Amino acid sequence: MFDRVYIDEAKKRIGEKLTIAGWVIRTRDLAKIKFILLRDKSGEIQITIKDLNLMPSENLGREDVVKVTGETVQSNIANAGVEFIPEKIDVLNKSKQPLPVDITQQTQSELETRLNWRFLDFRNPQTRSIFIIQNKILSSFREYLTNNGYIEFQPPCIISSASEGGAELFSIPYFEKKAFLAQSPQLYKQMTAISFEKVFTITPIWRAEKFNTPTHLNEIRQMDIEQAFADDETVMQVLEKVLVHILTEIKETCSEELKILKQENLEIPKIPFRRVTYTEAIQMLQNIGEQIVWGDDFTKPQEKLLMELVGEKAFFLKDWPGAQKAFYAMPYENNPDVVKAFDCIYGGIEISSGTQRIHIPELLRERLKFKGLDPEDFENYIEAFAYGAPPHAGWSIGLERITMIITGMTNIRECAMFPRDRERLTP
Ligand code: AMO
Numbered sequence: 001m002f003d004r005v006y007i008d009e010a011k012k013r014i015g016e017k018l019t020i021a022g023w024v025i026r027t028r029d030l031a032k033i034k035f036i037l038l039r040d041k042s043g044e045i046q047i048t049i050k051d052l053n054l055m056p057s058e059n060l061g062r063e064d065v066v067k068v069t070g071e072t073v074q075s076n077i078a079n080a081g082v083e084f085i086p087e088k089i090d091v092l093n094k095s096k097q098p099l100p101v102d103i104t105q106q107t108q109s110e111l112e113t114r115l116n117w118r119f120l121d122f123r124n125p126q127t128r129s130i131f132i133i134q135n136k137i138l139s140s141f142r143e144y145l146t147n148n149g150y151i152e153f154q155p156p157c158i159i160s161s162a163s164e165g166g167a168e169l170f171s172i173p174y175f176e177k178k179a180f181l182a183q184s185p186q187l188y189k190q191m192t193a194i195s196f197e198k199v200f201t202i203t204p205i206w207r208a209e210k211f212n213t214p215t216h217l218n219e220i221r222q223m224d225i226e227q228a229f230a231d232d233e234t235v236m237q238v239l240e241k242v243l244v245h246i247l248t249e250i251k252e253t254c255s256e257e258l259k260i261l262k263q264e265n266l267e268i269p270k271i272p273f274r275r276v277t278y279t280e281a282i283q284m285l286q287n288i289g290e291q292i293v294w295g296d297d298f299t300k301p302q303e304k305l306l307m308e309l310v311g312e313k314a315f316f317l318k319d320w321p322g323a324q325k326a327f328y329a330m331p332y333e334n335n336p337d338v339v340k341a342f343d344c345i346y347g348g349i350e351i352s353s354g355t356q357r358i359h360i361p362e363l364l365r366e367r368l369k370f371k372g373l374d375p376e377d378f379e380n381y382i383e384a385f386a387y388g389a390p391p392h393a394g395w396s397i398g399l400e401r402i403t404m405i406i407t408g409m410t411n412i413r414e415c416a417m418f419p420r421d422r423e424r425l426t427p
Helices: 007-012 111-116 125-147 186-196 232-253 255-260 278-287 300-310 361-370 375-386 399-407
Strands: 018-029 034-040 043-049 065-074 082-093 171-174 177-181 198-206 219-228 274-277 314-321 335-346 349-356 392-398
Touching: 007 018, 007 034, 007 043, 007 065, 034 065, 043 065, 125 198, 125 219, 125 232, 125 255, 125 399, 186 198, 186 219, 186 375, 186 392, 219 232, 219 399, 232 255, 232 314, 232 335, 232 349, 232 392, 232 399, 274 278, 274 300, 278 300, 278 314, 300 314, 300 335, 300 349, 335 392, 349 399, 361 375, 392 399
Parallel strands: 043 082, 274 314
Antiparallel strands: 018 034, 018 065, 034 043, 065 082, 171 177, 198 219, 219 392, 314 335, 335 349, 349 392
16 A cells, blocks of 8 residues: 655654655755755645765656655744655656646746646646636535535437537537537436426537637536526526535635635625626627627627626626527517527626527427428427426536636636647647
């Protein structure tokens, strides 16, 4: 068994014989004394070597992996107030030198280089902080929904038809048939919600969008809910609570990481978030001279402008033109051009969107045709609503987008461990 204690624990257990292990951050040589700064997942400690016979025969370099047995002592000189005095130093593995990326916080390598060497970049405190926060986003999302009666479901990732519009699908050969990578768990969450009532999932999805932007990837993780006996307003209220829960958890448990990322002033938006209708938003933009007409989608800069005009970090944009939203969005009875759909804008970008769904088979067929899709391709899904499907609604949060805003990143690639974009398939 590999017996060792983490550095943060070793720092507290003064005077005990212990073994620690980790990576060499740097070494320093004085005439009769040597220092190794050692890092593991819990922290850093200075190892002070007064008996030079203990030094490994080969010089130690950055990121060499070592195991050290010795004891922690109080120190007036070391920054942390303690240092580790070794009895034995074993080199477990050497690292090639020089390192291809700088993993200290002093100088940052180019993003492309860091992504090429992602496993090393994970040792950079800023990158680590992004993914520790992302982990918290996921666990607090799951925790909130589980505690509030939602069941986690597992959608398939290989599907036979589009759900969000045909243009963005990756197709794959599937024995004698053609299949696609899921672009959303949409159809499956509806089919589970009309029986389980409250469901959620965290799942990868793929979009074959050709453009390269700071807010788009071709593979993302979506955090979705779907709820029966619900309309758009019901699930907007769930979204507000989920977002506030996630932010509160991060504020309480990730203060160190927020500090490293200079986001310690993370605000928790007040519930209820403001609801701005699509029509009001168009008027706001037109009033300041933006070129936009009713029916257009907002550009990313216009989403940012709207945030300034609305004056809130988080708000909803609701009641969209049907042409802008997917075929399954429920139209208003008295105004079928407008659908019960919403986006949540947070930190100036769309982090989530949702709708009340159409639960009436005939209306669904009609809307599919209106969107230029063939109802025949969706028969299996449409049939699900012919056997007592309650009104239902749901939404999806893009994991990488919400991570961007919370961690203050301007490029979404920073927020995917192994991003997939138009150019990048490795690592
Ligand atoms: P939508 O297509 O708006 O809706 O996606 C929901 C959320 O997923 C994220 N997202 C993306 N993030 C990065 N790169 C992309 N290419 C990308 N595409 C989407 C965004 C977006 O808000 N089924 C519906 C949701 C629903 O109605 O329940 C859907 O997928 O954060």
